[in-house]
Amino acid sequence: MSDIEAAVALNEEQLHREEQERIVKQIAKELQLTLKQVRTTVDLLDEGNTIPFIARYRKEMTGELDENRLRDIEDRTSYLRSLEVRKREVLRIIEEQGKLTEELRGSIVKAVKLQEVEDLYRPYRQKRKTRASVAKEKGLEPLSAWIWSQPKQGDLMAKAAEYMDEEKGVHSAEEAIQGAMDILAENIADDASIRAWVRRYTMDHGMLTSEARDADAESVYENYYSYRELAKKMPPHRILAINRGERESILKVGLDVPADSVHQYMMKQIIQGPSAVSEVLKAVIEDAYKRLIAPSIEREVRGELTEKGENQAISIFAGNLRSLLLQPPVKGRNVLGVDPAYRTGCKLAVVDDTGKLLEVAVTYPTPPNNKKREAAAKFTELIHKYEIQLIVIGNGTASRETEQFVAEVIAEAGRPELAYLIVNEAGASVYSASKLAQEEFPDLDVAERSAASIARRVQDPLAELVKIDPKSIGVGQYQHDVSQKHLEESLKAVVESAVNHVGVDVNTASPSLLSYVAGVNGTIAKNIVKFREEHGRFLSRKQLQKVPRLGAKTYEQAVGFMRISDGENTLDRTPIHPESYAVVSRLLKELGVGLDKVGTKELAELLAQQSAEELAAKLEVGIPTLRDILDSLQRPGRDPREELPLPIFRTDVLKLEDLLPGMELQGTVRNVIDFGAFVDIGIKNDGLVHISQLSGGYVKHPMDVVSVGDNVTVWVLNVDLKKGRVGLTMKPPKELANG
Structure with missing residues (x-):
């Protein structure tokens, strides 16, 4: 390496260290952490350590940061590193134009948001053909500079006449003035400080408005047919609802901003006092705002609002998914899984207490077949033959009719230990048609596989649900309206976190489950199972080092989360x-x-x-x-899920008509959203506990009070028989009476 090359390399290394330190300081400030915590975490991540491993086994190094804080650091590091790359690119381009001043360089280097960098770069960006660029081609820049100098005296028309040029297409003084005004309007619109102020003002004072394209049309968006709300105060679910209505061409949406206040601010920044061109500059300012600044700032603010809505929707989905994955396993019971349907009948699958499939069948107790007697005989046969203790029904089509039928079968069975449970079957059909399900149950049809999956979901929810694409497990709001890439990354992190929190029995886990263990990918997961099949049970964690492709780094990251229940070393069954x-x-x-x-x-x-x-x-x-x-x-060998209460087992079914205001019921939380929680109380549709009814005190968000899978006591508030809706409260009657 030559001296010059060595000097360049040294300079690049120095710049990299400065960038890294800038990033560390920024993250520490944003997240209110120490520089040491952030620096250590970034170093650990750069060394290839996974977040579950760092959170569990490197607590001393990070000051006991939990997974959420570690992920925040990871996300911000990725963002700020991308920002540094963009800064370097922008600095290079401006420098090549010969327009990079030290002041501009300092502003770009200090920027902590991509938007700030893009605002500073805007005047130097190559633009497509604009009114201003056309005016510049006509040689009108000197006239715009004269106007911008705001002369106290002078005749604008006479000055403009000097720039008339038939060859260049300037046929009159008015045309020259208009061209100069176009140049100035674009310059003002490109001013970073003005754009930043207008953006803040728009977010703080802009009213998001929506109206119906057809006021007589019925739709789910009728609440928004004539709607106004301060943009910055809009809750995320309303932002996404209005966006969807706009996307479906049902709503017209806009941002109403007090333009006069914006004009006054801009004039105060630009107009220095009375001059020969004051009125022209006022017109330029109004044009710059209306034609150039307002439309792009509105897009940016709407984009920011949408991002806020998406982030909240993804956060809710992630929180609900984690609660669902960590539901306590129902162990030691033979289970009859039921995938309900009308025309094609209810598919049945019997699994033993280890999840092994014993038998499948189909019955037709629901319309249009209504073969209840034959179905009851089949159910009774399976119940006695396999000593079934729990019947699990998917909550899809025909589930409540099937539930009514099952309750009748239980009443006739004469087995006091027999109960039933409704489970969320979201994703069961996706799993059933997957290659994984075909490999697991090659001799079953799609619906029979679904019944087996439903049965296993109560025995080990985590082990079964990891086989399904997390996006297909519907426990959120507006999940189809958000960035699918962001959603996928977030949900994958949740599944990974849940799997590593519980730990994995390396001798029974499926490749799907193993692939979420820290440091393990799909290939290594399959190799672990293949090694187990070829060499028999793992007797010690050390044996994992013999698995092909499972190198030293993977072993370090993964081994603490893998358990061997009856191995040579008793510590191998612990998280140590x-x-x-x-x-x-x-x-x-x-x-x-x-x-x-x-x-x-x-x-x-x-x-x-x-x-x-x-x-x-x-x-x-x-x-x-x-x-x-x-x-x-x-x-x-402790399973942290076993400390949670088991789901509510039922033996009889409620009808909507049975409910009366004030009635006390036990229910299971099925979904938590921004404005409340949906609770299964054993009727056809889940009841809604509005956020205002979750507690006697102030509730910032429903997730602060309830989680998916929680068993809760509720009281009936109101019943709408026509719409099939039930309003519930978690406030005891005494609290209700007191308001």
Whole structure:
């Protein structure tokens, strides 16, 4: 390498370090974290560590940042690095034009938003043909400069006449003035500080308006047929609803901004006092705003509002999905899964308490066939033959008619332990038609596979739901109206987080489940299963190192989340990482007990009495890591989902007509959205608990009070038999009486 090349490389390295430090400082300021926390996290991510691994096994290094904070740092780092790339590109282009001043360079370097960089770059960007560019070609820039200088005296018409030129197409003084005004209007519209002010003002004072294209047409958007709301106060779900109405050509949407206030601000910035061109400049300012600034700022503000709506919709979907994935497994029961339908009949699938498929069948208890007697005989046969304890019904088409039928079968069965459950079957049909389902159940048709999936969903919701594209699990709002790439990334992160939170039994997990373990991809997941099939059960975590393509980095990231329940080393069934096994040995030696005591009540009681701070100092290990070790040793093999209440099992069905205001019911939260929660109370349609009815106190968002899968006590507020709707409240009757 030559001296020049070495100097260039050194300079680039210096610039990279400066950029990195700028990014770290910006993120620390935004997220209110220490520089060390951000710097360490960025370094760990750059080294290829996964977020679940960092959150669980590098707590000392990050100051115990949780997954959400780590993802925030990851997202902001990615954004700000892309921003630095764009800054370099913009600086290069402006410098090549010979127009880069130190002041401009400083403004671009300091920018923390892409929009700021683009505003600063706007005057230097190559433009398509505009009225201003045409005027410049006609040689009218000097006239625009004369007007911009705001001379106290002078005759504008006479000055403009000097620029008349038949060859260039300037036929009159009026045409010359108009061309100069076009140049000035574009210059004003390109001013970064003016655009920034107008953007802020538009967001703060703009009223989003919508009206019907056909006021007589019936639609779900009737609330928005004549609507106005301050843009910055619009809740996300309303933004997305109005966007959809506009996209479907039902609504006309606009942004109403007080133009006079904008004109006054711009005049104050531009007009220096009385001059020979004051009136012309006022006209230029009004034209610049109306023709050039307002339309593009409206697009930007609407885009910002849409992004706000999308981010909230994705956040809700992600939160609901996590709650659904972490539903407690219903273990130790033989289950009869039912995929209900009308014409094609109810498909049945029996699975044992391990999820193994035992038998499939089809019955026709619902219209138009109504073969209830034959169906009841088949149900009863399967119930007795396999000692069924739970019937699980998908909540799709014909589910409530099937539920009524199942309740009657249970009443006749004479088995007190028998109950039924309605489950969200979203995505079951997607899974059933997938290549994965074909490999799993090659001899079943699509509907039979769906019934098996529905049955397994209660036995291990996480293991079954990871087989389905997260977008197909409908537990959100407006998920089809948001950036599908952003949605997919967010939901994948949620599934990954849930899988690693629970841990995976490496001897029973499917490739679908294994592929979400930190550091493991689809190929490695299949290789793990193939290795297991060829060599038998894994007896130790160390054996994973023999799996093809599972290298040292993957092993480090993944092994702590993989469990071996009956292996050679009892620690392999805990969340303790093998890198900490030596710490466990020192700990047990300190306490005077052997490894064989792990899992005993005696050791659990002994560990509960220990001071993590004192032990950490003795064992020369971080306090957060030791706390996790103590917790894991007290409850080895623990499934965190088992601490949650099981779903509500039912034996009888309610009808809408049975409900009366004030009636107390037990229900299961099916979906949480911006304005409330939908609760399954055992009738055809879920009841709505509006956000105002979730608690006696102020509720900022429903997710602060309830989650998907929660068992809740509700009271009937109102019943609309015509529309089939039920209003519910979670406020006890005494609170309701007091308002």
